[in-house]
Amino acid sequence: MAKSLFQKVWDAHTVRKLANGQTQLLIGTHLIHEVTSPQAFGMLRDLGLKVAFPHRTFATVDHIVPTDQVVEPYSDPLAQAMMDELRKNCAEFGITFFDRATGKQGIVHIVGPEQGITQPGTTIACGDSHTSTHGAFGAIAFGIGTSQVRDVLATQTMALGALKVRRIEVNGELPAGVYAKDVILHIIRMLGVNGGTGFAYEYAGSVFDGFTMEERMTVCNMSIEGGARVGYVNPDETTFAYLKGRPYAPKGAAWDSEVARWKSFASDPGATYDDVVKINAADIAPTVTWGINPGQGISITENIPSPDTATSDDDKAGIIEALAYMKLPAGAPIKGTKINVAFLGSCTNGRLSDFREVAKYIKGRKVAAGVKAIAVPGSQIVALQCEKEGLDKVLAEAGFEWRAAGCSMCLAMNPDKLIGDQLCASSSNRNFKGRQGSTTGRTILMSPVMVAAAAITGQIADAREVFAFSQN
């Protein structure tokens, strides 16, 4: 029977059925970080358990690390305590830790792929909802809570119910100035922030076939913002080319046999899906959010919604709440909205290609007066690659502060925070109330190039106009 990748990976990792009907699923790769793991190790100790597969667990530190202070102890003792705890836990249980001293530290969803740990046909879990990122490689990757981190540490398995699969096909050519970020913001706007509940999203179509791995990661990363716990792209030559030669990728004869095995996981032609959605690439425009969840998005040329044009009572209440928080005028163009901060980075858009693309357009230009602009590479390796190519200098000359690797202002668990009701043009993934560290701070999500356009003009702008993109 023709099967989807999800079904094949699920079947290959099924250990057994549990009494309540859920599946005990083997988790091949477990990624951990400092925020959601310490309690899990505590539970493990309380139960007198060991880590079952320490060689399949990998740790890094990302959420709490300052990006302007790389020498410990950190000025925040709570952050230092979390760092110390992770270091201690990894040493005690024999877990590989990509600490800063290794030169491989970074956001967990950037480190896994970069090291070649993230591979097709595998199951991956991490105590972080953006674990869906790893689906870009044709892996089934779950964001989990801390009790499940404990379960995976102790048994390398967890209890789960199977998901339905929705295939989302994007076909055609993306217009100039439209990026992977716009594709996922468009999908979430279309299907809703809870449209994916109970589903894994399989992204397909000519747009995904043509995407680089980094573009696929950007889309898969935000699956959870559409309610889908898992998102993936079928593995292909692009996937294998990315992985070849990476530290944890198979080598020698094992490479060929693994590639053959990986290919076998791709969805069969004729696989059945619980739902299929088709999107025309030409309909996708540079997209920005205007509200307080990632589904509240519009194209840069549209006006901010008004309660008067709401499609339902819920929609109306949502618009009123969002506009009150965002302090944005109903019905006015989003273009021209003044910004205070520009943030480039995060597990969504903190990779080499993101900084390359921004540097290409921002070279020789200056960040508008009064705008605080920071660029935060997603990993030490990304930082180093950017520095080798001189991208850091281009960004710095334009007025961006070039920082050390971490999650930074995406969720502001480190010192990088908005102040008061500052409005931030952000390449991150969430625009929830208070998300960027100030209880009244405001976030507008967009692609990195759109962040660059906003930084330079000091307002929400159409990057296609600011940078004179040629129109298709």
Add this chain to the structure above:
Amino acid sequence: MALEKITSLSGRAVNVPGNDIDTDRIIPARFMKCVTFDGLGEFLFYDVRKNLDGTNKEHPLNDPRFNGATILLSGANFGCGSSREHAPQAIAKYGFKAVIAENFAEIFFGNSTTLGIPCVTASRDDIAKIAAAVEANPQTEVVIDLVKLEARFGGQTVKIEQRESARDALVNGRWDAIGELIDGKDAVTATAAKLPYLAA
């Protein structure tokens, strides 16, 4: 490790209305700078409950009429966003034993179930009925019956629903799967042996 069989529970309820209440709102990220879950209760819904100077904003949880409520009522897509277990932990540490909402985000639902916190769904109209009864008389006892799949309050009964795997786990006292997962050790070894990437 014998777990409690959660077949029904009862208590007073409080309504925190709204859709898409995300986990950042339930527990803001800055309160996750901790290595235990112990102190999270006081920070539940902190930024919508408190002003910057620590004084109270208008919020149902700050309304003394609802002090001691153990059942939380809310809208659609409750618990969306981050996978942080800190969210259901904060809800539990604050004193809540169950949540009734129109529907739940996937990860939040699983995290809560694993902690023995039933998340049950009801229609918007029925949640409004419970909320109205509680508003009229905050002392109203609400019973969540996971066997009959109904909620009873002030002489009324409404239908509730819960995913069968979660309901089964709660009523049979196996909501924390760790014991069962450990028991599967031999089957785990056998499955792992078939997957080359798991070789040590």
